[in-house]
Amino acid sequence: MVDQPVFTAVSTSARQLHTLLRCIAFSQRAEVQITRSGIRFSVEEARVVQGLTFLDKALFSTFNLNLDEDQHSLPPFSISIVALLETLQIFGIAETSASRNPYGGFSSSYGNAFTAPALALGGTCRITYQHAGAPLTITIQEGSVTTTCEMNTYDAHDAYEDDGGIPLDRNALCLKAIMRSTWLHDAITELSGTNPTALMLNASNRSTPYFSLEGEGGPFGDSTVEFMPESKNDPTPSGTRGKKRPLITETFSVVAPSGSHGRIRQRYKFDMLKRAGRAMALATKVSVRQDQQGVLSLQFMIDLGDGANNGARRDDTDAAAAPLSPGSVAFVDFRFVPLLGDEEGSDSDADTGEEFDVQELNNVSP
Template sequence: MAGAPLFTAISTSAKQLHTLLKCIAFSQRAEVQITQSGIRFSVEEARVVQGLTFLDKALFSTYSLNLNDDEHSLRPFSISIVALLETLQIFGIAEASSSSRNPYGGISSSYGNAFSAPALALGGTCRISYQEVGAPLTITIQEGSVTTTCEMNTYEAHEQYEDDGGIPLDRDSLCLKAIMQSTWLHDAITELSGTNPTVLVLSASSRSAPYFALEGEGGPFGDSTVDFLPESKNEPTPTGTRGKKQPLVTETFSVAAPSEGHSRIRQRYKFEMIKRAGRAMALGSKVSIRQDQQGVLSLQFMIDLGDGANSGPRRDEKNAAAPPSPGSVAFVDFRFVPLIGDDDDAETETESDVNSDGHEGTQ
């Protein structure tokens, strides 16, 4: 008779798990790492874009991981994220439509309606268990008296990145940090999509306008640009002042000089890869935009999961001091590798920005 499984977790809402995992389901496989703090899912494409989401143990009503004293996590493995999502919605979890999108991010309370079949199935519980290393990952969904169990094959994980398991982002040498409502970024990317560009150019400076701009290049209908207005509408550019400006829509904004003699950063990314984060942009309430000196871009979205989640502090191995969330929230992080070899990465200006103050994250 089999002994107790290595890992067991029970969630009272399969919808919350489905919402987070759907944000990063742009590839067939997801790598999974189970830790004492929660479950990390990672999906990548061509080693140039990666989506990560962390299911904090606070999202589960029961969370049990049996490890040896010298272990902190189970060996990573990969599964089919497509099969996992199909299992989670087996009782008909409704997709968020454009009409249910909250303008401030997340999903509005009018998610479906009381008379639709999908709305009746949102209360299902989900049990995740992992018997032993190499065993299938077992998902059990229960709705009323109906129970469905699915065993998904697990596979050996690919070679892991260093740092936190993601495309390396050098937090000690960030040249851009900004926090804004996710809806502003989503609307900008949607606007640029109209010209079907191949490249997204991110341009930022704290010394001269435009302070923050996104450009779409290479499309068949021409190039387009979205400029975020400066903090002072009556003074679009600083005149004779050493004070730093920031876009009106940002809560936090700082630009550090990428190199001596330069104060503007200008980096290029493949537009199709940026669009992989579109779902998280639409659902997120806030987004933290970070770029390091090598051009690696991080978009971290804070997603409100609604009233039904188990609220609690965010547990992040890389940010142990993260404060408790006022409600139930989760984070989805996308990393992008820049395009290189085309155009200048920086524009020369007379003064360099050396201020890197500001918070690092959306908490």
């Protein structure tokens, strides 16, 4: 008698899984943790940049995890994310339409039924994990053709509870902004033209520039993208201190440390910021946060376009007006350690309270 696997999940859209995992595929291996609420993937490089994505159980038509009552998750393990992506696209998953969607995410134009993107929407993906330490089995089925791949699993380098993530102190944030992700993507693309070595984040709630990004150290000189305030001519309300925000932001808060004259300035390695480029281009919205230690978090909300598993796809106008259901969006989070002088800072403290701020982003209209 064959033992029941400890974990089984089935998705009717391998494309969704491939898209989310490719956003963080900037390193060879990913650490995986299977919990009662979904699957968490984490990729890091040199302890200065980390990419996280969470595949919520709502993305799967079947999600079975056999744990004891006192257990919340399986022991973490690592796999080759490169091999996983190759498996998911074994039937030729194509890129989404190249036409630009001003709200981010997938374009509503998929061509006719014979175009590659349309054909790529089919296929189911079954993920099976027999027991801790066993291979992770991926089964892709397209029509009458079935392909099964057994991927070796490895011990995780660090348990998430101990030292598995770059810490972000949510109780000591000095910058918090929510904006359309395409604005941030355009700014980073513009700065890339001078090939900078560092990115300076400059923010204030008292004086201009309220929010700007500066590329420094490039062979063609420095460059700056400044996000303009709401209005240069708006009068200050009587009895209140005028606090403006950049026009393109929906939420903007700066709590600068004492003695900094209400302004924060922090540098990051530019090449590391580019690791988030794919998520930046696909996302609908982004939450930009920085804590008092300088750790930067870019959390992207990606509208999956075709719902959780029903194949129904909303057009761009619906995406702007209607609230997003839990299964129709996913979140990808990047963490960056700041540059300290000429050295890259590194913090080894644990982040035991890591969660995706799903409710916060969902409450802000795109």
